[in-house]
Amino acid sequence: xxxxxxxxxxxxxxxxxxxxxxxxxxxxxxxxxxxxxxxxxxxxxxxxxxxxxxxxxxxxxxxxxxxxxxxxxxxxxxxxxxxxxxxxxxxxxxxxxxxxxxxxxxxxxxxxxxxxxxxxxxxxxxxxxxxxxxxxxxxxxxxxxxxxxxxxxxxxxxxxxxxxxxxxxxxxxxxxxxxxxxxxxxxxxxxxxxxxxxxxxxxxxxxxxxxxxxxxxxxxxxxxxxxxxxxxxxxxxxxxxxxxxxxxxxxxxxxxxxxxxxxxxxxxxxxxxxxxxxxxxxxxxxxxxx
Numbered sequence: 001x002x003x004x005x006x007x008x009x010x011x012x013x014x015x016x017x018x019x020x021x022x023x024x025x026x027x028x029x030x031x032x033x034x035x036x037x038x039x040x041x042x043x044x045x046x047x048x049x050x051x052x053x054x055x056x057x058x059x060x061x062x063x064x065x066x067x068x069x070x071x072x073x074x075x076x077x078x079x080x081x082x083x084x085x086x087x088x089x090x091x092x093x094x095x096x097x098x099x100x101x102x103x104x105x106x107x108x109x110x111x112x113x114x115x116x117x118x119x120x121x122x123x124x125x126x127x128x129x130x131x132x133x134x135x136x137x138x139x140x141x142x143x144x145x146x147x148x149x150x151x152x153x154x155x156x157x158x159x160x161x162x163x164x165x166x167x168x169x170x171x172x173x174x175x176x177x178x179x180x181x182x183x184x185x186x187x188x189x190x191x192x193x194x195x196x197x198x199x200x201x202x203x204x205x206x207x208x209x210x211x212x213x214x215x216x217x218x219x220x221x222x223x224x225x226x227x228x229x230x231x232x233x234x235x236x237x238x239x240x241x242x243x244x245x246x247x248x249x250x251x252x253x254x255x256x257x258x259x260x261x262x263x264x265x266x267x268x269x270x271x272x273x274x275x276x277x278x279x280x281x282x283x284x285x286x287x288x289x290x
Contacts, residue, residue, distance in 0.1 A: 047135070051171035052263055053148040053164075054201075055157050055194075058186045062203045063176040064093025066232060067149035068114075069248055069256025070174070075117055077260065079144045082118040084109075084135060086164060087151025088126040094119055094149065097243045108133035114245070118143075122151075129156045134163050145264065154190040169195055172263035176232075179204025181215045188217035198223075199263055201255065203232045230258045 052070055056063030067083060074081040085094045089110075098112030098119050105111060110123040122132060129152040148171070150157045150164060157164050175198050177187035191198065200223050204212075216224075223229050233251040247253075 053171040071147040073256035173198035191219035
């Protein structure tokens with residue numbers, strides 16, 4: 001007797017792969033949490049307190065490193081803070097940053113802790129930024145500052161139909177890019193589509209190459225002239241190992257403190273809302289371009 005295998009469509013194969021990633025079936029797997037779209041897509045609830053959103057302008061920008069440095073700097077200032085990693089589970093830059101795993105809550109977040117810093121990561125593999133679950137209401141009011149590592153492309157975060165896009169419009173925004181020609185081009189695009197007045201964190205050396213210097217667009221030049229550019233020095237060890245439980249390099253920690261000093265008010269009770277700042281390109285290049 002011969003058995004003719006039934007045909008499987010591409011859509012069915014894709015669905016099976018997504019289910020396997022989520023742990024929903026398999027010989028020895030336990031059912032994983034069911035992914036649902038966030039309610040905030042309908043009601044638009046914003047995060048309470050002060051919010052600092054860190055957005056990478058391209059792949060490998062180092063946004064997770066900057067977000068961790070910022071969160072740790074906020075904690076040093078005496079304010080209660082948490083760090084939200086909104087990347088899909090398989091792309092988390094903070095996967096090995098925690099030293100304690102505390103399980104998954106009902107809203108779809110994997111809870112963790114790095115010393116005294118709570119780090120919550122998305123528990124599921126997601127298809128788009130619109131699928132990022134909103135944090136649970138019961139934990140939102142416990143922190144004076146929430147640092148958000150957006151984990152998705154800048155264009156999707158800043159303009160998509162999601163609660164992250166709504167939060168980005170009123171959060172203290174930090175755009176992260178490397179000091180390279182293609183990276184600065186994407187940074188200029190992100191500056192053009194975001195709310196006025198974001199802070200820019202550029203990862204690289206103290207002085208840029210001439211080719212990189214020539215790529216700097218008018219919005220980046222205006223941000224530098226207004227004191228809204230912070231250099232995050234590249235560290236060879238960190239570049240090789242990624243973020244681990246080991247302390248961040250001192251230069252990266254100092255950059256986090258500089259960012260916090262620029263984007264958060266001195267009084268923890270004062271909202272950190274962005275105010276539009278009129279920007280004009282300046283022909284005289286200082287600071288990074290000496």
